[in-house]
Amino acid sequence: xxxxxxxxxxxxxxxxxxxxxxxxxxxxxxxxxxxxxxxxxxxxxxxxxxxxxxxxxxxxxxxxxxxxxxxxxxxxxxxxxxxxxxxxxxxxxxxxxxxxxxxxxxxxxxxxxxxxxxxxxx
Amino acid sequence: xxxxxxxxxxxxxxxxxxxxxxxxxxxxxxxxxxxxxxxxxxxxxxxxxxxxxxxxxxxxxxxxxxxxxxxxxxxxxxxxxxxxxxxxxxxxxxxxxxxxxxxxxxxxxxxxxxxxxxxxxxxxxxxxxxxxxxxxxxxxxxxxxxxxxxxxxxxxxxxxxxxxxxxxxxxxxxxxxxxxxxxxxxxxxxxxxxxxxxxxxxxxxxxxxxxxxxxxxxxxxxxxxxxxxxxxxxxxxxxxxxxxxxxxxxxxxxxxxxxxxxxxxxxxxxxxxxxxxxxxxxxxxxxxxxxxxxxxxxxxxxxxxxxxxxxxxxxxxxxxxxxxxxxxxxxxxxxxxxxxxxxxxxxxxxxxxxxxxxxxxxxxxxxxxxxxxxxxxxxxxxxxxxx
Numbered sequence: 098x099x100x101x102x103x104x105x106x107x108x109x110x111x112x113x114x115x116x117x118x119x120x121x122x123x124x125x126x127x128x129x130x131x132x133x134x135x136x137x138x139x140x141x142x143x144x145x146x147x148x149x150x151x152x153x154x155x156x157x158x159x160x161x162x163x164x165x166x167x168x169x170x171x172x173x174x175x176x177x178x179x180x181x182x183x184x185x186x187x188x189x190x191x192x193x194x195x196x197x198x199x200x201x202x203x204x205x206x207x208x209x210x211x212x213x214x215x216x217x218x219x
Numbered sequence: 220x221x222x223x224x225x226x227x228x229x230x231x232x233x234x235x236x237x238x239x240x241x242x243x244x245x246x247x248x249x250x251x252x253x254x255x256x257x258x259x260x261x262x263x264x265x266x267x268x269x270x271x272x273x274x275x276x277x278x279x280x281x282x283x284x285x286x287x288x289x290x291x292x293x294x295x296x297x298x299x300x301x302x303x304x305x306x307x308x309x310x311x312x313x314x315x316x317x318x319x320x321x322x323x324x325x326x327x328x329x330x331x332x333x334x335x336x337x338x339x340x341x342x343x344x345x346x347x348x349x350x351x352x353x354x355x356x357x358x359x360x361x362x363x364x365x366x367x368x369x370x371x372x373x374x375x376x377x378x379x380x381x382x383x384x385x386x387x388x389x390x391x392x393x394x395x396x397x398x399x400x401x402x403x404x405x406x407x408x409x410x411x412x413x414x415x416x417x418x419x420x421x422x423x424x425x426x427x428x429x430x431x432x433x434x435x436x437x438x439x440x441x442x443x444x445x446x447x448x449x450x451x452x453x454x455x456x457x458x459x460x461x462x463x464x465x466x467x468x469x470x471x472x473x474x475x476x477x478x479x480x481x482x483x484x485x486x487x488x489x490x491x492x493x494x495x496x497x498x499x500x501x502x503x504x505x506x507x508x509x510x511x512x513x514x515x516x517x518x519x520x521x522x523x524x525x526x527x528x529x530x531x532x533x534x535x536x537x538x539x540x541x542x543x544x545x546x547x548x549x550x551x552x553x554x555x556x557x558x559x560x561x562x563x564x565x566x567x568x569x570x571x572x573x574x575x576x577x578x579x580x581x582x583x584x585x586x587x588x589x590x591x592x593x594x595x596x597x598x599x600x601x602x603x604x605x606x
Contacts, residue, residue: 103250106243154374154375154377155374157376158267158272159276162274165275165276178247184374
């Protein structure tokens with residue numbers, strides 16, 4: 098199945114989905130050195146899927162830190178992008194698509210991002 | 220969103236990847252918030268300055284912007300220390316070096332190293348009705364409410380993007396219709412002293428919108444109230460009847476009413492303790508506050524076992540030598556460039572007195588040291604440091 102969203106940062110990325118059910122407080126929940134999101138798992142080279150970011154906006158630098166420490170997800174899928182994710186994924190150059198219905202994606206699925214399109218196994 | 224040909228060119232990378240990223244951030248923010256266009260801003264106030272907050276990754280990013288310059292006046296938030304007080308603030312060599320590299324990366328972009336959360340006194344003074352792109356929630360709420368300038372609560376990176384591009388997406392508090400009151404706050408007592416920051420902490424936790432107050436106070440009272448409101452919640456603007464510049468016409472029939480009783484604010488005050496540190500200046504003090512502190516302390520002797528730290532913008536200190544000297548002679552410290560929260564004072568002292576609801580909100584958190592904090596008015600605090 099192919100669903101369309103809105104491009105935040107363009108690009109192509111493929112990987113296993115790591116899905117967080119709740120909004121992610123990026124400054125508190127993300128450990129950039131380890132590449133983990135609390136309650137969701139390790140995101141390195143995976144497709145990180147979550148509803149929205151929350152908390153301090155300085156956390157855009159935390160998303161950049163995932164790139165800096167070489168632990169970044171290959172791509173990001175969000176339901177409702179907000180300023181932390183927008184600025185963070187752009188400065189970190191992580192292909193990111195917004196406005197996707199997350200009920201279509203389960204953790205462990207192999208998903209692909211192609212700019213504004215998300216390809217999900219049927 | 221409508222983009223001019225010039226804006227399109229920047230977005231297509233004609234000026235290089237640094238400018239392209241900054242433009243992309245503004246355009247995507249505009250898209251998610253439904254802005255129709257970008258509008259020019261007069262200035263930017265940039266947060267994300269402390270090495271403790273942005274770390275090596277943030278420093279790496281700022282260095283990657285080599286060659287990118289700001290196009291409007293831009294000022295910086297406080298950092299982790301005052302370089303005249305490295306010992307008291309327990310700053311090690313690595314922290315010092317990395318912090319200086321961050322400042323250099325910002326100044327290389329043309330950003331002024333003001334390092335204050337109160338740029339509105341001297342360093343970066345907006346006019347009524349001007350569009351600005353400010354981060355630092357206490358400065359945002361002051362600019363919107365007390366000055367009548369127009370800004371959203373920008374993040375570190377979006378404020379930097381606006382400083383570079385000189386524009387911001389037109390949504391939120393840039394539009395007149397979003398600046399009207401959403402709540403009336405009925406305060407059931409005559410506030411004084413520490414009531415203002417305590418009311419701020421309560422209202423911030425109860426209201427997500429634009430509260431409208433009918434209380435009296437001065438600009439320092441409202442500065443402290445606003446900073447607390449912006450810290451405990453996401454409030455970016457409020458009105459005070461007959462005092463703030465946009466209160467007329469701000470009310471309509473649909474606003475929600477919220478009552479504030481003394482009971483509601485008591486819990487934020489903190490139980491009395493013998494404090495080790497009295498910290499004043501979150502947000503940084505004005506020249507007028509420095510004068511009041513100096514006049515109170517002049518000729519008095521400092522009590523042993525309790526420190527007095529005052530935090531101000533360098534630009535305020537430079538204009539207030541006579542007051543700074545009195546406070547120093549008394550035995551208090553007047554620090555520039557930093558504040559009680561970002562300096563890690565909460566990890567040095569466990570019992571802190573402050574007149575700032577915002578400082579109390581953060582210092583009580585484990586991450587900032589989890590100190591016992593009491594919120595009292597300035598004169599009560601000053602009385603506790605004299606013999």
